[in-house]
Amino acid sequence: MKRNLVTGGSGFLGSHLSKRLLERGEEVICIDNFFTGTKKNIEPLINHPYFELIRHDVTEPIKIEVDKIWHLACPASPIHYQFNPIKTTKTSFLGTYNMLGLAKRVGAKFLLASTSEVYGDPEEHPQTESYKGSVNTTGIRSCYDEGKRIAETLCSDYKRVNGVDTRIMRIFNTYGPNMRFDDGRVVSNFIIQALKNDKITLYGDGEQTRSFCYVDDLIEGMILLMESNYQMPMNIGNPKEFSIKELAYLVRDLINPNLEFEYKDLPQDDPKQRKPSIVLAKKVLNWEPKIVLKEGLIKTIKWFKSNL
Ligand code: NAD
Numbered sequence: 001m002k003r004n005l006v007t008g009g010s011g012f013l014g015s016h017l018s019k020r021l022l023e024r025g026e027e028v029i030c031i032d033n034f035f036t037g038t039k040k041n042i043e044p045l046i047n048h049p050y051f052e053l054i055r056h057d058v059t060e061p062i063k064i065e066v067d068k069i070w071h072l073a074c075p076a077s078p079i080h081y082q083f084n085p086i087k088t089t090k091t092s093f094l095g096t097y098n099m100l101g102l103a104k105r106v107g108a109k110f111l112l113a114s115t116s117e118v119y120g121d122p123e124e125h126p127q128t129e130s131y132k133g134s135v136n137t138t139g140i141r142s143c144y145d146e147g148k149r150i151a152e153t154l155c156s157d158y159k160r161v162n163g164v165d166t167r168i169m170r171i172f173n174t175y176g177p178n179m180r181f182d183d184g185r186v187v188s189n190f191i192i193q194a195l196k197n198d199k200i201t202l203y204g205d206g207e208q209t210r211s212f213c214y215v216d217d218l219i220e221g222m223i224l225l226m227e228s229n230y231q232m233p234m235n236i237g238n239p240k241e242f243s244i245k246e247l248a249y250l251v252r253d254l255i256n257p258n259l260e261f262e263y264k265d266l267p268q269d270d271p272k273q274r275k276p277s278i279v280l281a282k283k284v285l286n287w288e289p290k291i292v293l294k295e296g297l298i299k300t301i302k303w304f305k306s307n308l
């Protein structure tokens with residue numbers, strides 16, 4: 001039986017991944033410091049005979065026998081990763097360093113949850129994996145963006161120098177059940193605001209774009225990437241691009257068409273546009289997302305409603 005280590009396993013993506021791995025009959029050890037993860041996310045898994053939970057911070061080393069390491073531990077929402085930016089950088093660098101050291105020691109396969117943020121505020125559109133990015137080294141997003149860039153560098157050097165079998169997954173905006181109510185990312189913010197009959201907060205003019213992937217599609221891509229032999233960075237995300245205002249209209253119309261919008265300042269370094277090229281994922285993994293935004297939003301709204 002395969003034994004998986006999922007770091008950040010009680011977070012949004014980690015909890016879905018852990019569930020999927022258990023359904024495949026594999027063993028899962030989840031490690032998490034509960035900075036943004038919640039026990040509620042893994043409550044349905046906790047009594048599973050193949051599931052174990054360890055409270056641990058990845059900035060400290062850990063010794064554990066596993067076959068595959070899925071390294072997701074890191075806050076992903078701007079408000080959370082900016083809360084303690086130095087800790088975010090430590091988590092990205094030291095956390096990835098410790099987990100790669102473990103992978104080397106026990107001969108485990110390793111997947112890094114990297115991000116579209118390595119492209120920064122991109123001048124190339126859509127973003128292909130060969131685009132090197134446009135990232136501010138000193139701004140409020142830098143702890144996360146540069147943290148993930150150095151994490152990718154560490155993966156590449158552990159592969160070159162130590163022969164660790166690494167995967168680098170550049171994840172684009174993903175949404176779905178198990179996001180925190182106070183996550184702060186746009187999809188959960190809009191849904192919560194609409195369910196509470198509050199104004200929907202648009203930052204800037206709302207014309208900036210993102211491409212939103214439903215979590216089930218994303219996790220399928222993640223598992224396929226780990227199973228492949230592809231060791232270079234790969235984008236996984238939904239290539240259908242929406243302006244944030246279009247997203248706001250969609251959420252509003254699904255919940256309460258009478259809601260008003262409230263415009264707020266655009267945060268510093270907020271990327272103007274983002275859309276993955278998934279040509280590589282289609283070619284190598286035969287993967288592409290299946291769930292369109294409206295369908296994914298309906299599932300997500302249903303979950304938020306029943307958990308609010
Ligand atoms: P999340 O905040 O819900 O989950 C992150 C998890 O990591 C949480 O459970 C948190 O408690 C844990 N964690 C944070 N710091 C830790 C530490 N030092 N030690 C141990 N555990 C720690 O975020 P998510 O959306 O599930 O993202 C998971 C991963 O995917 C992150 O690495 C993120 O950068 C990456 N990613 C996510 C998205 C997205 O849209 N969801 C996009 C790009 C990249």
Ligand code: UDP
Nearest residue numbers: 078184185186187189201202203208244270
């Ligand atoms: N955003 C917004 N209102 C919100 C939250 C976010 O208009 O309540 C905008 C934000 O400025 C950004 C986009 O939505 O342009 C996506 O933000 P999110 O924090 O979800 O992710 P990221 O910026 O990291 O892609």
